[in-house]
Amino acid sequence: xxxxxxxxxxxxxxxxxxxxxxxxxxxxxxxxxxxxxxxxxxxxxxxxxxxxxxxxxxxxxxxxxxxxxxxxxxxxxxxxxxxxxxxxxxxxxxxxxxxxxxxxxxxxxxxxxxxxxxxxxxxxxxxxxxxxxxxxxxxxxxxxxxxxxxxxxxxxxxxxxxxxxxxxxxxxxxxxxxxxxxxxxxxxxxxxxxxxxxxxxxxxxxxxxx
Amino acid sequence: xxxxxxxxxxxxxxxxxxxxxxxxxxxxxxxxxxxxxxxxxxxxxxxxxxxxxxxxxxxxxxxxxxxxxxxxxxxxxxxxxxxxxxxxxxxxxxxxxxxxxxxxxxxxxxxxxxxxxxxxxxxxxxxxxxxxxxxxxxxxxxxxxxxxxxxxxxxxxxxxxxxxxxxxxxxxxxxxxxxxxxxxxxxxxxxxxxxxxxxxxxxxxxxxxxx
Amino acid sequence: xxxxxxxxxxxxxxxxxxxxxxxxxxxxxxxxxxxxxxxxxxxxxxxxxxxxxxxxxxxxxxxxxxxxxxxxxxxxxxxxxxxxxxxxxxxxxxxxxxxxxxxxxxxxxxxxxxxxxxxxxxxxxxxxxxxxxxxxxxxxxxxxxxxxxxxxxxxxxxxxxxxxxxxxxxxxxxxxxxxxxxxxxxxxxxxxxxxxxxxxxxxxxxxxxxxxxxxxxxxxxxxxxxxxxxxxxxxxxxxxxxxxxxxxxxxxxxxxxxxxxxxxxxxxxxxxxxx
Numbered sequence: 001x002x003x004x005x006x007x008x009x010x011x012x013x014x015x016x017x018x019x020x021x022x023x024x025x026x027x028x029x030x031x032x033x034x035x036x037x038x039x040x041x042x043x044x045x046x047x048x049x050x051x052x053x054x055x056x057x058x059x060x061x062x063x064x065x066x067x068x069x070x071x072x073x074x075x076x077x078x079x080x081x082x083x084x085x086x087x088x089x090x091x092x093x094x095x096x097x098x099x100x101x102x103x104x105x106x107x108x109x110x111x112x113x114x115x116x117x118x119x120x121x122x123x124x125x126x127x128x129x130x131x132x133x134x135x136x137x138x139x140x141x142x143x144x145x146x147x148x149x150x151x152x153x154x155x156x157x158x159x160x161x162x163x164x165x166x167x168x169x170x171x172x173x174x175x176x177x178x179x180x181x182x183x184x185x186x187x188x189x190x191x192x193x194x195x196x197x198x199x200x201x202x203x204x205x206x207x208x209x210x
Numbered sequence: 211x212x213x214x215x216x217x218x219x220x221x222x223x224x225x226x227x228x229x230x231x232x233x234x235x236x237x238x239x240x241x242x243x244x245x246x247x248x249x250x251x252x253x254x255x256x257x258x259x260x261x262x263x264x265x266x267x268x269x270x271x272x273x274x275x276x277x278x279x280x281x282x283x284x285x286x287x288x289x290x291x292x293x294x295x296x297x298x299x300x301x302x303x304x305x306x307x308x309x310x311x312x313x314x315x316x317x318x319x320x321x322x323x324x325x326x327x328x329x330x331x332x333x334x335x336x337x338x339x340x341x342x343x344x345x346x347x348x349x350x351x352x353x354x355x356x357x358x359x360x361x362x363x364x365x366x367x368x369x370x371x372x373x374x375x376x377x378x379x380x381x382x383x384x385x386x387x388x389x390x391x392x393x394x395x396x397x398x399x400x401x402x403x404x405x406x407x408x409x410x411x412x413x414x415x416x417x418x419x420x421x
Numbered sequence: 422x423x424x425x426x427x428x429x430x431x432x433x434x435x436x437x438x439x440x441x442x443x444x445x446x447x448x449x450x451x452x453x454x455x456x457x458x459x460x461x462x463x464x465x466x467x468x469x470x471x472x473x474x475x476x477x478x479x480x481x482x483x484x485x486x487x488x489x490x491x492x493x494x495x496x497x498x499x500x501x502x503x504x505x506x507x508x509x510x511x512x513x514x515x516x517x518x519x520x521x522x523x524x525x526x527x528x529x530x531x532x533x534x535x536x537x538x539x540x541x542x543x544x545x546x547x548x549x550x551x552x553x554x555x556x557x558x559x560x561x562x563x564x565x566x567x568x569x570x571x572x573x574x575x576x577x578x579x580x581x582x583x584x585x586x587x588x589x590x591x592x593x594x595x596x597x598x599x600x601x602x603x604x605x606x607x608x609x610x611x612x613x614x615x616x617x618x619x620x621x622x623x624x625x626x627x628x629x630x631x632x633x634x635x636x637x638x639x640x641x642x643x644x645x646x647x648x649x650x651x652x653x654x655x656x657x658x659x660x661x662x663x664x665x666x667x668x669x670x671x672x673x674x675x676x677x678x679x680x681x682x683x684x685x686x687x688x689x690x691x692x693x694x695x696x
Contacts, residue, residue: 022318050290111226149395178357179389188328323610406669407492
C-alpha cells in the first residue's frame with residue numbers, strides 16, 4: 001500500500017490538483033471550487049508554520065553531531081547554543097513575559113540581529129574601493145548610475161552641486177525604469193512558465209525528485 | 211529620553227553593546243572567540259523565538275476551530291508533523307506530501323497574480339502615453355519604452371545576438387547596467403543606514419549622545 | 422621593484438577601510454550637519470492619501486520586515502503610524518516575521534497615542550504572526566476570518582468590533598506593507614491588482630526595484646529607506662531618528678564617492694605605469 005504513496009506520480013498529482021484548484025478559482029466563479037481553494041490555502045498556511053521548525057530541527061542535529069564528535073574549536077559553542085536555545089524555548093513557551101526570555105529577546109536578539117545585518121556595510125565599502133573599476137562601458141555605466149543615486153539619496157549631493165539630485169531623481173524614476181520593468185516582466189514570465197511546468201509535473205526539484 | 215536606571219534595562223543595553231563589539235571584532239580585527247560566542251548566541255535566540263512564535267501561532271489558528279468541532283483542522287496539523295520525517299532517509303518520501311501541498315498552492319496563487327501585475331501591468335506601463343504631453347514627459351516616455359524593448363531583447367536566448375540583433379541587445383545591456391547601478395546605489399543607502407543605526411546605539415549606551 | 426603610491430593604496434589592508442568607515446560614522450552624531458531633506462513624490466503620495474482618510478477608514482499595517490532592518494524602516498513606521506493615529510484612522514496590524522512583537526512594542530512606545538487615545542479592539546487590533554507568505558496574502562484578500570481565528574492575545578475574532586468590519590481586502594481603505602523583501606509584490610498581485618485596494622509600501626532602499634509598479638500598476642506610494650522616513654517626519658512636522666540618521670548617510674555616501682573616485686584614478690594610473 002505504501003508503495004503506491006511512494007510513487008512520484010501521486011505526489012505530482014497532488015501538486016497539480018491543489019495548484020489547479022487555485023488557478024481555476026481565480027478565473028471561474030464556481031462556489032464548490034472556491035470553497036475547496038479556501039480550504040487548501042488554509043491548510044498550506046498551517047503546514048507552513050511547521051516548516052519554521054524544520055530548519056531548526058536540522059540545526060540542532062548538526063550541533064549535536066559537533067558535540068558528539070567533539071569537533072575542535074566548535075563543540076563548546078555548540079553546547080552553549082543548544083543549552084541557551086532549549087532554556088529560552090522552554091521559558092518562552094511557558095511565558096513570553098518571563099524576564100529571562102524578554103531580556104534575551106529585547107537585548108540579545110535585537111542587537112545581534114541588527115549587527116549581523118549591518119556587517120555587510122563594511123564589505124560593500126571595501127568592494128567599492130577594491131573592485132569598482134570602470135574597465136568597460138557597462139562597468140562605467142553601473143558605477144556612474146550608482147554614484148548618481150548615492151548623491152541623490154544623501155542631501156550632501158545637493159550641497160556639492162544642485163544638479164546631482166535632479167539627475168539622480170531622473171535616473172531613479174525614469175532612467176532605471178526600463179531595465180527594472182524588464183526584470184519584472186521577465187521574472188513574471190519565468191514564474192508563469194516554471195509554475196505551469198511544476199503543476200504539470202515536469203519539475204521534480206521541489207520534492208527532491210528521483 | 212534620560213539614560214535608563216532600571217538594572218535590567220542597563221544590563222541589557224550593556225550586554226547588547228558588548229555583543230555588538232564582539233561581532234564587529236570579526237571585521238575590525240579577526241575572527242575571535244568573542245565573535246563565535248555572539249554568533250552562536252544569535253542563532254540560539256533566533257531558533258528559540260521561531261519555535262515559540264510557531265507554537266503560539268499554531269495554537270491560536272487551530273485551537274478555536276478544533277474546540278468548536280471543526281476536526282478538518284487535524285489534517286494540516288498531521289501533514290505538518292509529517293514534514294519532520296525529512297531528515298530520516300527511509301521515511302523522507304512521506305514529507306513530500308506536505309511539500310507538494312505548499313508548492314502546489316503557492317504556485318497556483320503566484321501564477322494567477324503574476325499575469326496581471328507583472329506581465330500585463332508592465333507592458334501597459336511601458337506603452338501608456340504621458341498624461342501631460344510636455345517635452346520632458348515625451349522624452350521620458352520614449353526613453354523608457356526604448357529601454358524596455360531593448361533590455362527585453364537581451365533576454366531572448368533563442369536567437370544569437372549577432373547581425374542586426376547585436377545593436378538592440380547591446381543597448382539593452384547598457385540599460386540593465388543603468389538599472390543595476392541604481393540598485394547598487396540604493397543598496398549602499400540601506401547598508402549604511404543599518405551600520406549608522408548600530409553606531410548610534412553604541413554612542414547612546416556609552417553616554418556620548420543622548421539616549 | 423618598489424610599489425607606486427597607487428599600488429600601495431590598492432593593496433591597503435581592508436581592516437583600515439573598515440576602521441575608517443566605522444570611525445567616520447561617529448562624526449555626524451557628534452557634529453550634526455542637519456542638511457534639509459527634499460520630499461519626493463513617492464513619499465508625498467502616501468501623505469496625501471492618508472490626509473484624505475479619517476475615522477471611518479481602516480488601514481492595514483502589515484509587518485514584513487524584521488528587527489534587523491529597524492535602522493532603515495523604523496523611522497518611517499513611527500512617522501506613518503503617528504500620522505494614522507493623528508487622523509484617527511482605524512488600524513489593523515498583522516505580520517509575517519517571527520520577531521514582529523518587538524516591532525509592535527517599539528511602535529507602541531514611540532507612538533503612545535496608539536495605546537492611550539485608541540481603544541484596543543475598536544480602534545486598533547494586532548492579529549499576530551502569520552506563516553505562508555503569498556498564500557496567506559492571497560487568502561487574506563478574499564477572507565480574513567478564514568485565516569485568523571483570534572488576535573495575538575487570544576481574543577476570538579468575533580469579539581473584536583473592528584474585525585467585524587473587516588472581511589476582505591476591499592474593506593481596507595489603504596494597505597500599508599512594511600517590507601524588506603517581496604511581500605509588496607504579493608500585495609500588488611492579490612490586493613491591488615485583483616481587488617483594487619490601494620497598496621503602499623514602507624520599504625528598505627532596495628525596494629526601488631518595485632518602482633515600475635508606481636503609480637498606476639498597483640503601487641500607489643512608497644517610502645524609500647531611511648530617507649523616506651526623514652521625508653515623512655518632515656511632512657508631519659515631527660523630526661526623529663530618520664532625520665538624525667541622514668547625517669550619517671551624508672558622511673558615508675561621501676566616503677563611498679571618494680572611494681570610487683580613488684579606486685578608478687588608481688586603476689587608470691596603474692595601467693599607465695604598466696604601459
